[in-house]
Amino acid sequence: xxxxxxxxxxxxxxxxxxxxxxxxxxxxxxxxxxxxxxxxxxxxxxxxxxxxxxxxxxxxxxxxxxxxxxxxxxxxxxxxxxxxxxxxxxxxxxxxxxxxxxxxxxxxxxxxxxxxxxxxxxxxxxxxxxxxxxxxxxxxxxxxxxxxxxxxxxxxxxxxxxxxxxxxxxxxxxxxxxxxxxxxxxxxxxxxxxxxxxxxxxxxxxxxxxxxxxxxxxxxxxxxxxxxxxxxxxxxxxxxxxxxxxxxxxxxxxxxxxxxxxxxxxxxxxxxxxxxxxxxxxxxxxxxxxxxxxxxxxxxxxxxxxxxxxxxxxxxxxxxxxxxxxxxxxxxxxxx
Amino acid sequence: xxxxxxxxxxxxxxxxxxxxxxxxxxxxxxxxxxxxxxxxxxxxxxxxxxxxxxxxxxxxxxxxxxxxxxxxxxxxxxxxxxxxxxxxxxxxxxxxxxxxxxxxxxxxxxxxxxxxxxxxxxxxxxxxxxxxxxxxxxxxxxxxxxxxxxxxxxxxxxxxxxxxxxxxxxxxxxxxxxxxxxxxxxxxxxxxxxxxxxxxxxxxxxxxxxxxxxxxxxxxxxxxxxxxxxxxxxxxxxxxxxxxxxxxxxxxxxxxxxxxxxxxxxxxxxxxxxxxxxxxxxxxxxxxxxxxxxxxxxxxxxxxxxxxxxxxxxxxxxxxxxxxxxxxxxxxxxxx
Numbered sequence: 001x002x003x004x005x006x007x008x009x010x011x012x013x014x015x016x017x018x019x020x021x022x023x024x025x026x027x028x029x030x031x032x033x034x035x036x037x038x039x040x041x042x043x044x045x046x047x048x049x050x051x052x053x054x055x056x057x058x059x060x061x062x063x064x065x066x067x068x069x070x071x072x073x074x075x076x077x078x079x080x081x082x083x084x085x086x087x088x089x090x091x092x093x094x095x096x097x098x099x100x101x102x103x104x105x106x107x108x109x110x111x112x113x114x115x116x117x118x119x120x121x122x123x124x125x126x127x128x129x130x131x132x133x134x135x136x137x138x139x140x141x142x143x144x145x146x147x148x149x150x151x152x153x154x155x156x157x158x159x160x161x162x163x164x165x166x167x168x169x170x171x172x173x174x175x176x177x178x179x180x181x182x183x184x185x186x187x188x189x190x191x192x193x194x195x196x197x198x199x200x201x202x203x204x205x206x207x208x209x210x211x212x213x214x215x216x217x218x219x220x221x222x223x224x225x226x227x228x229x230x231x232x233x234x235x236x237x238x239x240x241x242x243x244x245x246x247x248x249x250x251x252x253x254x255x256x257x258x259x260x261x262x263x264x265x266x267x268x269x270x271x272x273x274x275x276x277x278x279x280x281x282x283x284x285x286x287x288x289x290x291x292x293x294x295x296x297x298x299x300x301x302x303x304x305x306x307x308x309x310x311x312x313x314x315x316x317x318x319x320x321x322x323x324x325x326x327x328x329x330x331x332x333x334x335x336x
Numbered sequence: 337x338x339x340x341x342x343x344x345x346x347x348x349x350x351x352x353x354x355x356x357x358x359x360x361x362x363x364x365x366x367x368x369x370x371x372x373x374x375x376x377x378x379x380x381x382x383x384x385x386x387x388x389x390x391x392x393x394x395x396x397x398x399x400x401x402x403x404x405x406x407x408x409x410x411x412x413x414x415x416x417x418x419x420x421x422x423x424x425x426x427x428x429x430x431x432x433x434x435x436x437x438x439x440x441x442x443x444x445x446x447x448x449x450x451x452x453x454x455x456x457x458x459x460x461x462x463x464x465x466x467x468x469x470x471x472x473x474x475x476x477x478x479x480x481x482x483x484x485x486x487x488x489x490x491x492x493x494x495x496x497x498x499x500x501x502x503x504x505x506x507x508x509x510x511x512x513x514x515x516x517x518x519x520x521x522x523x524x525x526x527x528x529x530x531x532x533x534x535x536x537x538x539x540x541x542x543x544x545x546x547x548x549x550x551x552x553x554x555x556x557x558x559x560x561x562x563x564x565x566x567x568x569x570x571x572x573x574x575x576x577x578x579x580x581x582x583x584x585x586x587x588x589x590x591x592x593x594x595x596x597x598x599x600x601x602x603x604x605x606x607x608x609x610x611x612x613x614x615x616x617x618x619x620x621x622x623x624x625x626x627x628x629x630x631x632x633x634x635x636x637x638x639x640x641x642x643x644x645x646x647x648x649x650x651x652x653x654x655x656x657x658x659x660x661x662x663x664x665x666x667x668x669x670x671x672x
Contacts, residue, residue, distance in 0.1 A: 106439060137424050140352075142477060164635045
């Protein structure tokens with residue numbers, strides 16, 4: 001298998017890797033998110049992941065950067081690429097439940113609420129506007145933006161948004177066993193509420209059932225003038241679908257091959273429906289000799305914190321697939 | 337009088353204007369700070385000023401960007417330069433009492449406490465470290481950094497730090513009538529506390545009696561690789577003195593001629609003691625035909641939010657002194 005399904009046509013001298021951090025209270029609904037040891041602790045994951053990526057270790061709490069089943073978090077992959085390619089990543093706080101332990105470009109947004117009963121994101125329009133400002137700011141200092149995300153529970157909000165926009169969507173999950181039934185239950189309640197409110201405008205849908213990453217990413221994408229790659233799986237498909245509905249340009253998505261190969265999601269089909277190009281990175285974890293990474297191949301974790309985009313950026317900066325794989329192995333081996 | 341006392345030797349293609357926002361509870365001590373309609377409301381000033389600079393008006397509260405005596409805030413000057421030179425300013429939140437209404441690079445620091453009784457800034461070392469990260473980040477995206485500040489009450493913390501470092505210092509004030517006696521009373525208590533604690537290391541002094549802007553600015557200055565101009569008056573002298581004490585390179589300071597001409601401060605003498613070059617911008621407000629701006633010449637306001645640095649940056653970007661003066665007049669005339 002090729003390391004990259006297709007090398008995106010980008011030219012750049014000044015690339016930047018950013019990741020948008022956010023929370024939705026849906027991640028605290030038992031069984032929805034695998035991005036944390038307990039449902040409540042999923043709210044902390046973006047903060048701990050950002051700390052790992054920036055400093056190479058988590059010192060603010062006595063935790064290891066592994067999932068409960070022993071998989072290295074996708075942030076470990078992003079950290080390895082930061083180290084290999086000497087990146088200086090910028091984290092964007094769109095709405096977190098906990099105070100970050102690293103500096104963030106803070107949008108002073110809000111945590112996403114539970115969309116089953118009431119509007120999840122009253123600050124949606126504000127986040128979109130402030131995202132536009134961030135896109136303008138980043139345009140002045142870079143010409144390639146790889147934009148990742150970390151939102152536990154975000155595949156469920158992505159499902160709600162994609163369905164609300166009329167797509168026949170199934171979404172991926174960080175669980176090897178995707179909790180499809182639970183997601184569908186939530187999604188059904190949300191769709192009923194959206195229909196009864198006659199909501200159709202993209203930002204109205206985000207206000208009703210989105211998470212803070214979505215309007216932030218959409219705003220940045222609308223105003224960024226360089227080449228933009230959205231780094232993520234089905235969550236970035238939701239952003240692409242929003243941009244399509246807004247009439248804006250739809251940037252290329254980059255994710256891992258493990259998201260494409262998830263039989264419970266329909267990444268390629270959905271991308272076709274939306275009309276968005278997706279680049280897949282295959283780091284070949286099956287024969288890297290690490291049991292935790294190998295579990296990515298059987299559908300666990302798969303993607304997160306722009307890991308696919310970080311690997312692609314390292315590749316575009318001249319690092320070979322072998323060097324990328326070796327650095328990831330070295331990084332995650334340092335944990336145990 | 338020349339518009340600029342001396343044009344600093346900088347070469348750049350990608351300049352950035354940043355301003356560090358912070359609070360110290362000393363601004364709530366009655367009579368210390370003129371940067372707000374009441375002592376308590378001085379805590380809000382950085383947030384309102386940043387909003388004015390980014391959006392051109394303050395909409396989050398029903399206030400006008402004038403001081404209680406009818407002077408346009410220095411943020412108005414900075415706003416005028418942002419408009420004239422099409423700058424995209426970045427605000428850095430080092431420790432604010434209120435949530436900003438614009439996106440900021442947030443260091444998740446702390447508000448400075450009252451240094452008379454206990455350590456004012458327990459987060460000093462953290463802010464310094466995170467400042468180092470910000471300096472590295474900005475080095476990747478710019479080659480000239482004009483770094484301003486907005487800290488009501490900050491001339492008093494500057495006085496405390498300068499004295500603690502052994503300088504014979506008097507500091508400026510946003511009041512036309514500098515509350516020297518009150519500042520000296522505070523400073524005396526602080527020096528007693530510092531002596532009894534045998535504190536001599538720069539970051540220990542900042543922890544004891546600094547404000548959040550100081551370690552943030554010092555950290556940025558330590559790691560920024562492009563040309564750096566510290567934009568401010570006696571508060572930036574305190575930062576320069578800290579950098580000198582740390583053994584680091586001391587960047588050039590840029591401020592207004594109104595700070596130099598303040599008879600209650602000793603800007604030029606102090607700069608000589610520290611060994612820092614200061615560039616003075618004289619926008620000639622005395623004959624601009626605006627009563628509020630003319631009050632700058634009799635010692636009111638004088639500087640703030642990097643106004644001197646913003647005017648210098650516009651000048652370096654090719655805008656004439658006449659265009660700069662005209663834009664400031666147009667901007668502040670729009671308020672009344």
